[in-house]
Amino acid sequence: MAGTVQRQDDADVVVVGAGPAGASAAYWLASAGLDVLVLEKTAFPREKVCGDGLTPRAVRELVAMGVPIRAEDGWIRNKGLRVYGGGHRLEMPWPQLDSFPDFGLARTRRDFDAALADHARAAGAKILERTAVTGPVLHERTGRLVGVTARPVDDAGRKAGDEVTYRAPVVIAADGVSARLALAMGIEKNPRRPMGVAVRTYFATPMHDDEWMESHLELWDGPAGRSNLLPGYGWIFPLGDGTANVGLGSVSSTATATKIDYKDLLARWVANAPEHWQFDVDAPLGPVRGAALPMAFNRKPLYDRGLLLVGDSGGMVSPFNGEGIAYAMQAARRAAEVVVQAHARRTPAARDAVLSTYPKVMADELGGYYSLGRIFVKLIEQPAIMHLCTRYGLPRPALMRLVMKLLADVYEPRGGQASDRLIAALTRIAPAA
Template structure:
C-alpha cells in the first residue's frame, strides 16, 4: 500500500472498542504500523449486555486473548429462555466451528483488555484523542487520514488540532459513525434498529451458569397485566453483580420512540424478591444505546475508508449481539489491509481493500436478511407471545431458536437445522 513520505502509520483505526482493537491487533500482528485513536481514556464504560456468544469466543481465542477466570471472565453453558409459560435451558451447541461455551465480562474491563492486547501486538494507542473528521485528498477524493484534537476526561478540548495521515482509515467509531456521515454515508432506513437499556445489580445470581433471556416482559403479574414490547436479559458477571437490561427491535428506526427506561422500571418492579434487583442493590444508572443492525450503513469500504462494527450496522437482528461481528469485521478488514500492502499497483491495492466489503456481505448478508424477516414477525408483542407459547416447546423449533439466538450454526455440513439455515442464507438476497 503506497503511503506518502509524511504518513504517520500504515493504517489509522478510529475507536478502540472491540472492532477497532481487533483490527489494530491483526494489522499490528502482521507487521503494519498502526495508530489506534480513542476519544476516551481507559477504563471507560459502554452500554452493552456484556454477554459473549460462542461466535465471539472463537474470535477472542483466535486473537490469543487470555480467557482465564482470574482475568475477569465468567463462562456460561447456554441460554435459559423464559416465555410463553415455558422455562427452557438450552446448552450451547456442540459444533466444530465454535466452542461450546459463552463468556461474560463488563465492557468497562473488556474494552480495556482488548485495547491493551492490540497495544501489546505493536499498535500505538492514543487515548483522549477525538477524531473530528477525515482528511480527503482534493485531487482524488480519497481519505488519506483524519483530523483530531486532544480532549480531557470530560471530553473538553485540551490542545491544538492535529492531522494524522495513513493510506487507509478504519472507522470503528460506533453507532454515531461520524467519519462515514462526513462522507455522506447515511444510515439505511430499510434496516432494523434496536434499542437497549441496562444497569447492574448486586445479586445472589452473580454466578449463574446460564445467560437468561426473557422473551416476554409484563408490567405486572403475567396474565393480569400488559405485555410490553421488548425482551429482557440477565447476564451474570461472577463478581457479585449481574448485567440486567431489556431491548426491543423494529423493522424501521421507530424502535427509538419507546420509553425504555420506563419499561425497565416496570419490569424491575415485578421482579422476584430473591433476585435482589432492588434500588438499594442497583449499581450505577440505567443507560441506553441504539443497536444498528443488518449493515445499516454502506458501502462498508470506499475511498480509503472501512466501516467496522457499529459504524457499519453489524448488530445481529436475531439477538442484538454486536461484539462477535465487530471482532470478525476487525479481523476481515485487517486481512484486506495487509493484502493491499503487498500489491504493487494502485488498482491492485484497491481490489484487495474491496475484498473486505465483499467478504462480509458473502458471510453475513443472507443471515442478516433472514434477521430482517424475523424482526418483522416478532416486533409485534402479540405475535411474539403466540410464538413463545406454542413454538418453544417443540424440539425442532427449539433447536432453530438456539442456533439463531446463539449466532452459531455450521455453514457447511452439520445437522439438518444447520443445513436449513445455511441454505436459507444462500437463497435470500444478501443484505
Template sequence: MVVATDDADVIVVGAGPAGAATAYHCARAGLDVLLLEKASFPRDKVCGDGLTPRAVAELVRMAVPIREQDGWIRNKGLRVIGGGHRLELPWPEISSYPSYGLARSRMSLDQLLAEHARAAGAKLHELTNVTGPLRDERTGRVVGVTARPVDVDGRRAGDEVEYRARVVVAADGVSARLATGLGRVKRDDRPMGVAVRTYFRTPRHDDAWMESHLELWAGEPGRSDLMPGYGWIFALGDGTANVGLGSVSSTAAATKVDYKALFAAWMANAPAEWEFTPNNQVGPVRGAALPMGFNRGPLYGNGLLLAGDAAGMVSPFNGEGIAYGLQAGRVAADAIAQGLARGTAAGRERALATYQGRMKDDLGGYYTLGRVFVKLIEHPEVMRLCTRYGLPRPLLMKFVLKLLSDCYEPHGGDVVDRTIAGLARLAPAA
C-alpha cells in the same frame, strides 16, 4: 493551527471491539497502526456484556486469555423464559465454535482488547477526538483524519492535529461520524434496536446460564400488562449481573417508548431473592441504539473501511454486536495487509474491496433472514403465539437457538445446520 504528526500504514478510529481487533490483526501482520480513542480507559459502553460462542472463537483467534482466573465467567447456554415456559438450551456442540459463551463487563473488556492490540504493536492514543476525514485534494481519497486532544470530560485540550495513513478504518460506533462526514448515511429500511441496562449486586452473579425473558410483565405474569420488548440477566461472576431490556424495530424510525420507565416497572416486580433493589443497583440505567443488518455502506470505498456499529453490524436476531465487530476486524486487517502489499494503486483497491465481499458473503443472507424475523416479532400476537406454542417443541427450539445465536455449522453439520445455512445462502445479501 494544524500540526503535522505521526504517520502510519493504518489509522483505526475507535478502540471498541471492532477497532481493537482491527488494530491487533493489522499489527500482527507487520503494519504500523495508530489506534485513536476519544475516551480514556477504563470507559463504559452500554451493552449486555454477554459473548456468544461465535465471539469466543474470535477471542481465541486473537490469543486473548479467556480463563476464569483472567476475569471471565463462562456460561453453558441460554435460559429462555416466556409463555409460561422455562427452558435451558445449551450452546450447540459444533466444530466451528466452542460450546460455551463468556461474560465480562465492557468497562474491562474494551480496555483488555485495546491493551492487547497495543501489546501486538499498535500505537494507542487515548483522549483523541477525531473530527473528520482528511482527503486527497486531487482524488478525494481518504488519506488520514483530523483530530484534537480532549480532557476526560471531552473538552478541547490542545491544537487540532492531522494523522495521515494509507488506509483509515472507521470503528467509531453508532454515531459513525467519519462515515456520515463522507455522505454514507444510514439506511432507514434496516432494523434499529434500543437497549437499556444497569448492574445489580445479586446472588445471581454466578449463574451458569445467560437468561432471556421473552415477555416483560408490569406485574404478575399472565395477570397484568404485557410490556413491549424483551429482557436479559447476564451474570458477571464478580458479585454483579448485567440486567437490561430492549426492543427492535424493522425500520430506523424513532421510537416513543420510555424504556427506562419499562425497566423500572419490570424491576419493581422482580422476585425478592434476586435482590434487584435500588440499594443494590450499581450505576445508572443507561441506554443506546443498536444499528443492525449492515445499515450503512459501502463497507469500503475511497480509502475508508467501516467496521462494527459504524457499519450497522449488530445482528437483528439477538442484538449481538461484539462477535461481528471482532470478525470485521480480522477480515478488514487481512484485506488491508493484502492491499498494502500490492505494487499498484489499482491492485491495492481490488484487495481492499474484498472486505465488503467477504463480510456480505458470510453475513448478508443471515442478516436478511434477521430482517424478516424482526418484521414478524414486531406484531405482539405473533410473538405471543411463538412463545406459548413454540418453546415446548425441542426440535424447533434447537433450530431457534442456532438461528438466533448464529451458532451453526456453515458447511455440513446436522439437518438444522444445513437448513439454516441453506436459508442464509438463498436469502439475498443486500
C-alpha cells in the same frame, strides 16, 4: 502502503475507535507487521452500554486472537441460555459444534474493552487515548481519504489541545453508532433497516455466579399475564463478581423512533423479575444507560475511497438477538485481512481493487443471515405474534434448539445436523441485500 507510503504518513493504517471493532482490527493488523495507529476519544477503562454477555461466536474470535479468558482474569463462563416466555422456562446448553466453543462468557465492557486494547498494544499497535477525530483529510485531486484530523480532549470530552493531522493510506472507521467519520464522507444510514434500543444497569445478586445467561422473550410492564405485553426482550447476565447485568432491548424493522420510556419499563420489569435473583429494585449499582443498536448493514458502502466501516459504524448488530460484539470482531478480522493483502500490492489501482472486495467479503459472510433477520424483526415487533411463538414454541425442545442456533448464529456452516444444514441453506438462499 508498500513502496508509496509518503514521508508524512504517520502509519500504514489509522483506526478510529478502540472498542472491540477497533482493537481487534488493530491487533490483526499489527500482528501482520503493519504500522497501526489507533485514535480513541476516551481513556481506558470506560463504561459502554452493553449486555456484557458473549455468545460462542464472540468467544471464537477471542480464542483466535489469543486473548486470555481465564477465570482469574475476570471472565465467567456460561453453558447456555435459560429462556422464559409464554409461561414456560427452558434451559438450553450451547450446541456441541466443531466450528464454535461450547461455552459463552461474560465480562463488563469496562474491563473487556480495556483488555482488548491492551492485547492490541502488546501486538504492536499504538493507541492514542483522549484523542477525538474531528474529520477526514481528503486528497485534493482524487477525493480519496488520506488521513484524519483529531484533537486531544479531556475526560469530559472538552478540547485540550490543538488539532493535529494523522495521515495514512487506509483508515478503518470503528467509531461506533455515531459513525461520524462515515457521515463526514457522505455515507448515510438506510432508515429502512432495523434499529434497536437497549438499556441496562447492574444489581447485586446471590446468583452472580450462575452458569446460565437468562433471556426473557416477553416484556410485561407488570406481573406476567396480567399486564401489558410490550415489544422487546430482557436479559440477566451474571458477572461472577457479586453482580448481574440486567437490561432490556426493543427492535423496530425501521429506524423509526419509539415512544417507549425504556428506563421506566426496565424498573417495572425488574420489579417482576424471577425471585431467585433477589434484586433490590430500589438499589441499582449504577445509572440506567441506553444506546442505539444499528442493525443489518444499515450503513453502506462498507468501503469507500480508502475508508472501511467496521462494527456499529457499518450497522453490524444482529437483528436476531441484538449482539454486536461478535460481528464487530469478525468484521475487524476480515477488514484486516483485506488491508494486509492490499498492502502487498505494488500500484494504487491494485491496492484499491483489493480494498474494494471488503463489502463482498462481509456480504458473503453475513448478508444472507442479516436478510433473514430483517424478516424475523418484522414478525417479532408485534408482541402478540411473539407471545404465540413463545407459548407454542418453547415446549418443543427440538424446535427451540434450532431456533437457538439461528438466533445466536452458532451452527455448522457446512455439514452438521439437519438443523445446521437448514440454517445454512436459508442464509445462502436469502439475498444479501
